[in-house]
Amino acid sequence: EHHHHIAVLAGDGIGPEVMAQALKVLDAVSGKFGFTVSRKEAFVGGAGIDHCGKALPEETIRACEEADAVLFGSVGGPKWEHLPANEQPERGALLPLRKHFGLYANLRPGVCLPALTHASPIKNELIEGGFDILCVRELTGGLYFGQPRFREREGDDEVVVDTMRYHKSEMVRIAKVAFEAARGRRKRVTSVDKANVLTNSLLWRETMIEVSKDYPDVELLHMYVDNAAMQLVRNPRQFDVLVTENLFGDILSDEMAMICGSLGMLPSASLCQGAQDNGLFFGLYEPSGGSAPDIAGKGIANPIAQILSLSMLLRYSLGEKTAADAIDSAVRRVIDQGCRTGDLATGAPGEIRVNTAEMGDAIIAAL
Amino acid sequence: EHHHHIAVLAGDGIGPEVMAQALKVLDAVSGKFGFTVSRKEAFVGGAGIDHCGKALPEETIRACEEADAVLFGSVGGPKWEHLPANEQPERGALLPLRKHFGLYANLRPGVCLPALTHASPIKNELIEGGFDILCVRELTGGLYFGQPRFREREGDDEVVVDTMRYHKSEMVRIAKVAFEAARGRRKRVTSVDKANVLTNSLLWRETMIEVSKDYPDVELLHMYVDNAAMQLVRNPRQFDVLVTENLFGDILSDEMAMICGSLGMLPSASLCQGAQDNGLFFGLYEPSGGSAPDIAGKGIANPIAQILSLSMLLRYSLGEKTAADAIDSAVRRVIDQGCRTGDLATGAPGEIRVNTAEMGDAIIAAL
Ligand SMILES: CC(C)[C@H](C(=O)O)[C@@H](O)C(=O)O
Numbered sequence: 001e002h003h004h005h006i007a008v009l010a011g012d013g014i015g016p017e018v019m020a021q022a023l024k025v026l027d028a029v030s031g032k033f034g035f036t037v038s039r040k041e042a043f044v045g046g047a048g049i050d051h052c053g054k055a056l057p058e059e060t061i062r063a064c065e066e067a068d069a070v071l072f073g074s075v076g077g078p079k080w081e082h083l084p085a086n087e088q089p090e091r092g093a094l095l096p097l098r099k100h101f102g103l104y105a106n107l108r109p110g111v112c113l114p115a116l117t118h119a120s121p122i123k124n125e126l127i128e129g130g131f132d133i134l135c136v137r138e139l140t141g142g143l144y145f146g147q148p149r150f151r152e153r154e155g156d157d158e159v160v161v162d163t164m165r166y167h168k169s170e171m172v173r174i175a176k177v178a179f180e181a182a183r184g185r186r187k188r189v190t191s192v193d194k195a196n197v198l199t200n201s202l203l204w205r206e207t208m209i210e211v212s213k214d215y216p217d218v219e220l221l222h223m224y225v226d227n228a229a230m231q232l233v234r235n236p237r238q239f240d241v242l243v244t245e246n247l248f249g250d251i252l253s254d255e256m257a258m259i260c261g262s263l264g265m266l267p268s269a270s271l272c273q274g275a276q277d278n279g280l281f282f283g284l285y286e287p288s289g290g291s292a293p294d295i296a297g298k299g300i301a302n303p304i305a306q307i308l309s310l311s312m313l314l315r316y317s318l319g320e321k322t323a324a325d326a327i328d329s330a331v332r333r334v335i336d337q338g339c340r341t342g343d344l345a346t347g348a349p350g351e352i353r354v355n356t357a358e359m360g361d362a363i364i365a366a367l
Numbered sequence: 368e369h370h371h372h373i374a375v376l377a378g379d380g381i382g383p384e385v386m387a388q389a390l391k392v393l394d395a396v397s398g399k400f401g402f403t404v405s406r407k408e409a410f411v412g413g414a415g416i417d418h419c420g421k422a423l424p425e426e427t428i429r430a431c432e433e434a435d436a437v438l439f440g441s442v443g444g445p446k447w448e449h450l451p452a453n454e455q456p457e458r459g460a461l462l463p464l465r466k467h468f469g470l471y472a473n474l475r476p477g478v479c480l481p482a483l484t485h486a487s488p489i490k491n492e493l494i495e496g497g498f499d500i501l502c503v504r505e506l507t508g509g510l511y512f513g514q515p516r517f518r519e520r521e522g523d524d525e526v527v528v529d530t531m532r533y534h535k536s537e538m539v540r541i542a543k544v545a546f547e548a549a550r551g552r553r554k555r556v557t558s559v560d561k562a563n564v565l566t567n568s569l570l571w572r573e574t575m576i577e578v579s580k581d582y583p584d585v586e587l588l589h590m591y592v593d594n595a596a597m598q599l600v601r602n603p604r605q606f607d608v609l610v611t612e613n614l615f616g617d618i619l620s621d622e623m624a625m626i627c628g629s630l631g632m633l634p635s636a637s638l639c640q641g642a643q644d645n646g647l648f649f650g651l652y653e654p655s656g657g658s659a660p661d662i663a664g665k666g667i668a669n670p671i672a673q674i675l676s677l678s679m680l681l682r683y684s685l686g687e688k689t690a691a692d693a694i695d696s697a698v699r700r701v702i703d704q705g706c707r708t709g710d711l712a713t714g715a716p717g718e719i720r721v722n723t724a725e726m727g728d729a730i731i732a733a734l
């Protein structure tokens with residue numbers, strides 16, 4: 001009891017640097033809160049290609065299978081961009097991992113802290129006091145994996161097909177994730193669809209309404225995806241939990257992340273129901289931002305997204321809620337104290353410029 | 368020669384009010400530049416439902432068929448929201464019109480004038496000097512019309528399918544529209560796709576590259592749709608012409624419009640090749656914003672989007688380029704003079720508050 005085991009896939013670019021800070025924080029909280037976590041490191045992405053010939057080597061899959069959860073860094077970089085799309089680090093590692101483990105629920109918090117609204121591209125008067133959205137994206141259905149998908153000649157022309165296919169059961173389970181999450185928050189779910197055009201969206205909307213009956217305490221709103229893309233810019237504070245299908249979620253969660261203004265702060269979790277019936281998920285946890293090859297190796301990247309990914313891992317996969325809460329508060333505290341990596345700094349008085357390792361240290365000190 | 372004929376579909380909400388201003392401007396320019404335009408008015412949207420039992424009555428289709436172009440107002444409102452999705456004013460009028468006339472090219476200028484950057488939700492330092500994007504959206508292919516689309520039982524579950532289907536020839540013709548447009552602008556086309564996931568996008572990307580060979584003077588860039596949703600917020604000034612498929616275009620063009628900050632200023636054109644080989648298109652021209660039922664009937668709506676829609680109609684369908692240029696300059700002039708409808712007003716010194724009719728008059732005076 002209270003012993004856990006995780007796989008650590010640091011990947012490329014800034015991945016290893018920010019991962020080192022997350023692991024330091026893991027040591028600190030496990031000591032403080034009395035649990036142990038053994039770790040197995042494995043190659044992924046460009047590192048996988050370089051060391052084992054592919055973005056997702058077999059032994060990496062095995063390491064993940066044997067773990068309670070996967071802490072993932074980031075993958076990709078110019079070195080591997082000449083490869084065909086489905087062998088590239090991102091595509092070649094993330095999609096197979098999602099599919100292999102059935103990671104159907106992608107949770108992306110879009111938090112803009114009150115102290116960091118200046119970093120958002122949105123005018124301050126529209127986001128005063130910051131905002132806090134949780135985007136719940138379905139991650140294993142729709143156009144990403146739907147069959148048939150093909151291209152073929154048709155006389156002088158060529159035709160190409162992808163298929164947006166969903167089962168109602170897939171919609172039900174992601175809806176439950178969204179409503180459960182809303183219960184622990186501000187109790188509002190905005191379901192995003194294109195019900196004026198897509199057959200998928202008609203079933204989606206019906207299903208959201210059906211599932212909402214089990215959550216009478218949670219408000220359900222519907223919004224077309226084109227309108228959601230506008231409303232995120234116009235008034236992000238109107239959202240609590242956003243729930244949507246795979247491709248819409250891909251687009252809207254990135255738009256939301258950009259509106260937060262500090263990609264280096266945003267974690268994400270990709271979950272599936274765990275083997276035991278204990279409310280815990282198996283999951284892969286990673287920063288929302290990319291591998292940032294331009295600043296890799298300089299020790300200046302913001303490690304907070306990776307550290308908050310660890311906090312999500314502790315919460316959703318290991319059930320170490322107290323440790324997760326402690327990390328979240330420590331992060332807020334160092335931000336309130338004025339600690340700023342380069343991506344957050346404005347030169348305002350009171351700011352303390354820190355590098356990657358110093359930010360990690362500050363968070364550990366604040367624990 | 369120099370006699371034209373258009374259909375006028377004012378629709379619902381603010382549609383009739385702003386249309387009245389556009390028709391005043393049409394009178395003024397046709398007198399000034401020596402051409403005549405006869406008009407046939409017809410019901411559409413909620414007005415179509417109320418007067419003829421459907422959003423797109425047969426006689427309205429006939430009126431459009433007999434015209435060189437269609438000037439469209441806006442449709443929809445709470446009165447008709449209880450109807451099934453495909454009978455509602457927007458969906459029930461716009462999709463059938465696009466399909467019936469094969470209006471495959473949707474052109475949406477996303478212009479933020481230097482004098483109006485304050486109205487954008489984006490921080491001023493990111494959009495200083497304004498910006499000028501042209502979004503070219505494919506409008507008759509992809510998930511909107513692709514077959515098969517169905518839902519059916521599957522054991523205890525239900526499965527639902529929509530199909531993203533494109534012909535290469537459809538991609539070629541929209542690419543040409545984008546590259547031609549770029550030639551008259553800053554000579555940069557950004558093609559948006561999801562080539563790391565969709566088979567459609569692989570053919571799309573290949574086709575854009577192929578067509579670009581005929582436009583060696585135009586630069587072609589590729590961007591994933593999730594990244595485009597971020598870049599529009601982060602730095603809209605990087606874009607000249609954006610070209611993308613139907614659903615991505617639906618989402619991104621609305622996001623872009625919101626970033627401009629003044630929906631009441633943005634026209635759009637939905638085009639298909641005309642019958643004659645004279646470089647002119649048949650087309651439907653409409654404001655990008657909606658019918659704004661909340662301010663309908665008050666005479667305060669901004670008529671500029673409707674007036675610029677007229678200008679696009681004169682340019683693309685009637686070949687009256689001089690008149691179109693004159694309208695565009697007149698609009699810029701009244702904005703520079705400080706004329707502001709309620710949606711644009713900030714209370715800054717030098718602003719002249721005007722209502723719908725006064726804005727129309729000011730533009731005519733500036734012609
Ligand atoms: C790399 C790509 C396939 C992936 C996706 O589209 O899901 C990425 O954009 C993401 O959002 O995690």
Ligand SMILES: CC(C)[C@H](C(=O)O)[C@@H](O)C(=O)O
Nearest residue numbers: 196197226457458461462617
């Ligand atoms: C009304 C709807 C079907 C339409 C679309 O999605 O194309 C609208 O959103 C638009 O962009 O013109």
